[in-house]
Amino acid sequence: MKHTSYLALKYLVVLAWSAFVVFPFLWMLSTSFKSANGVTGGATWLPWLQYEPSTAGWSALFGGPGGVNILRPYLNSVIVTLSASALSLVLGTLAAYGLSRFTFRAGPVRNGDITFFFISQRIMPPIVLAIPFFLMLKTLGLLDTLTGLILVYIALLLPIAVWVMVDFFNSVPRGLDEMAWMDGCTPVVTFLRVILPNAMPGLVVAGMFCLIFGWNDFFFAFTLTFTKVQLLPVSIVALNSSVTPWWALSAAAIVSVAPLAVLAFVVERFLSRGGLAGAVR
């Protein structure tokens, strides 16, 4: 009896929390199919359900009346986020392994200082970086290009990757490296075949961080591009006008959240199914 009531309580809590989390998405979904009337007028009896469906919001995303075509910005965002994340992950992982395993010395500067130097890049507010980035890209002729954005995002994502990975590599026992050397492994093979598989969870975490940050950034995408190249967050904001198009913004929010939601779902499955079982102590 006690067990049953405990179970009921448990489900109640979980249910309440789920509703709290899922509700905004449902609201977004229903709003995206409403017309101006449906949003402002409200329902007589059944809120969120009683309205006349309209595809105006969705058509606005693809160049419909009062909208912009988000296909191109969407693709741009995918390209920039994926390439910047992948490059940051590769460079960051290599740097982190070096910082975790080898001793660097430059005067009073030690490994810990170098690691901190990486992180310190993220301490200042982004606005401080905007002007230097702008000037640098201008000099390089990379303003308003995908390459320029990718480079800037790498500068922003690399510290995160290094920071997360240094921690994970430090938790992989050094004895493992030493054993691999004794087994006749070269340092590169040791890193790739022995240490990296053990730092898999770290790679997933760092990768998630990079993707989320890269995908959601508005500020740099806004300041460093003008007309030729546009990223998704910027084009969503461009949907806005004197009359706020809730329906179109909702539809845009859904398409921009979707990839991350799917990713989170897959990673969660992967982690809980034991895709990484045994990779950590």
Add this chain to the structure above:
Amino acid sequence: MAEITLETLGHRYAPGLPYALRPFSMTWQDGGTYALLGPSGCGKSTMLNIISGLLRPSDGRVLFDGVDVTERDTGKRNIAQVFQVPVIYRSMTVAENLGFPLVCRGVPAARIRRRVDSIAERLGLARHLKRPAHALSADQKQLVSLGRGLVREDVAAILLDEPLTVIDPQLKFELRRILKEINEEFRLTTVLVTHDQTEAMTFAKEVIVMNLGEVVQAGAPRALFERPATEHVGWFIGSPAMNFLPARQESGRVTVPGTTLSAAAPEGLGEGRLSLGFRPEHARVVSESPQVAGQVERIWFEGSDEVVALRAEALTLRVRLPGGRVLATGDRLGISVPPENLLIYRDGRLVA
């Protein structure tokens, strides 16, 4: 397999610091079994790391079969090591773990499989080959570590760094037996690092006793037991520890005051703190004219033996007596030690 020569080998972690390992020379024969015995921090691990190449010595050279390998990288030395805490490649299966050293050497897959199968068979791991290595128990992981050494037919030496420390007591005995068997069968140069004297004495042909970064004595287990080179060795090896009684030089003999324990002083004994040492096992109970007489202070029952702490005025000494005696604390007891078992130490070092 290789003969390992250590030539005036020593190490300081930084110039100016005291030696973590004081320079010494030694040769380990091909296929021999050696044990490095000493308390923690005595330099055992430093020595092991120098041999495996993880550490470059500040002094001296390391030679494998006469070839100088002092500057050679770990990976090129062909050494295998079993660590104190089981280390395995967690992301691989048992078979992949065992085959990894051969993969690193570019051995063809078919040969790796044959070799892995035969070694796994020998180590009793054949049933586990397909399992992920992290699922094994601690003792099986140690066997996998050992196996990674054995798969290489030409492995120069196997270093065992306190491999039994984290193993359960019952399994420890079993694993020790396997280690010894494997060693006899494969005839590999094996170096066991341990602070457990029983482990060292039962495993190795030659035991190297270390203390405070110094090799104090190297020799067969019996020699270490019968004639410890320093008081430290006598105290470290054997249970209970050896008795060392403060002594004086009197008319050509070294005598323990208040007793008739004495030994002829060798020529040129010189000045210094003198002591007479003997093993608790070498004392005999005598009823007439004992060399030392005292009161039984404590008795430890050890199965077939009894260890008795005897108090004679300011001296306390321990003797091991065959059991079955009816002794009680407070009893008077007289003992003698045969002259050949009385050893003279000056400033803690054996002189005669």
